[in-house]
Amino acid sequence: MSISLHGVKAVLFDVGDTLLTIPGSRTILQRYLAERELHREQEHIGHHFDDAFRKLYYEKPADGTELCSPESDRSFWASLYVHVLYGLGIHEDREEEVIHRWSHELYDLFTAPEQYELFDDVKESLERLKLAGYRLGVVSNFAPTLKSILRHKGILDYFDPVIVSTEVGLEKPNPAIFRLALEQAGLSPEETLYVGDHDKNDIWAPNQAGIRAVKIKRYPHMTGEGIFSLRELG
Missing domain, CATH: 3.40.50.1000 (HAD superfamily/HAD-like)
Structure with missing residues (x-):
């Protein structure tokens, strides 16, 4: 075409x-978790990434009046990473406060140029x-x-x-x-x-x-x- x-x-x-x-998103998260003594298979990570993107990004309600700020962008993506971490069962090993902090660290990681x-x-x-x-x-x-x-x-x-x-x-x-x-x-x-x-x-x-x-x-x-x-x- x-x-x-x-x-x-x-x-x-x-x-x-x-x-x-970001071609290595699964590897990046797998390495991030492994450094914190949590081990997950890439296939498992990929499944929950796909699920989070479908539910929270592609199916995100939108009416054409959306506004944005650095804070709202960070908040949205951090919530998506929380969704992924919960899907991977991280809440069974770490407290909610830790997962919240990690979601913001992942935001910084996934918005860095080298990725x-x-x-x-x-x-x-x-x-x-x-x-x-x-x-x-x-x-x-x-x-x-x-x-x-x-x-x-x-x-x-x-x-x-x-x-x-x-x-x-x-x-x-x-x-x-x-x-x-x-x-x-x-x-x-x-x-x-x-x-x-x-x-x-x-x-x-x-x-x-x-x-x-x-x-x-x-x-x-x-x-x-x-x-x-x-x-x-x-």
Whole structure:
């Protein structure tokens, strides 16, 4: 599938599971627990990660009026890690206070630049689009560490604007975050394309702001129409 960029002047991107991923998330948590003398199989960890993401992230109630702060982002993800730790039975070995502290340590761990890797099509696609004259930007629900992660991966300079939920106080699927991006970039919705992986956040929400959106399906379980690689743009 190829996506025509006819009439498009700017391409905006989601980040998590669109440009970047944490390929070793199971290993990271397994090592974290092992260092605390708790041993769990990676398959078991993966099952509870998947369950937590499905219930708390993908099925998270949303009405398009979402706001955001560094504190609310931390609180959401810490609660997700608590869900995983309870699923793994950690509460049978450690007190609730300890699990709470660990959930915040895991938030810091999973928002650190060194944990992330670019998908293999990212740099070449960004370079190709930039050379072709397209303006590139980011609109992402992410921790305040996002710009340092993009810098660490060598791609921050490709993007203007970089709209991060925890910095602007708005969170997808609130269409206002996309209107803010358009305003900051001096773009019209008609000349802008958005690429992301989440049906509500990355397709429905930009559509409400008049922006055409394309779903990227990075994993086999993802359904619906869309592309499998950024190489399909243009």
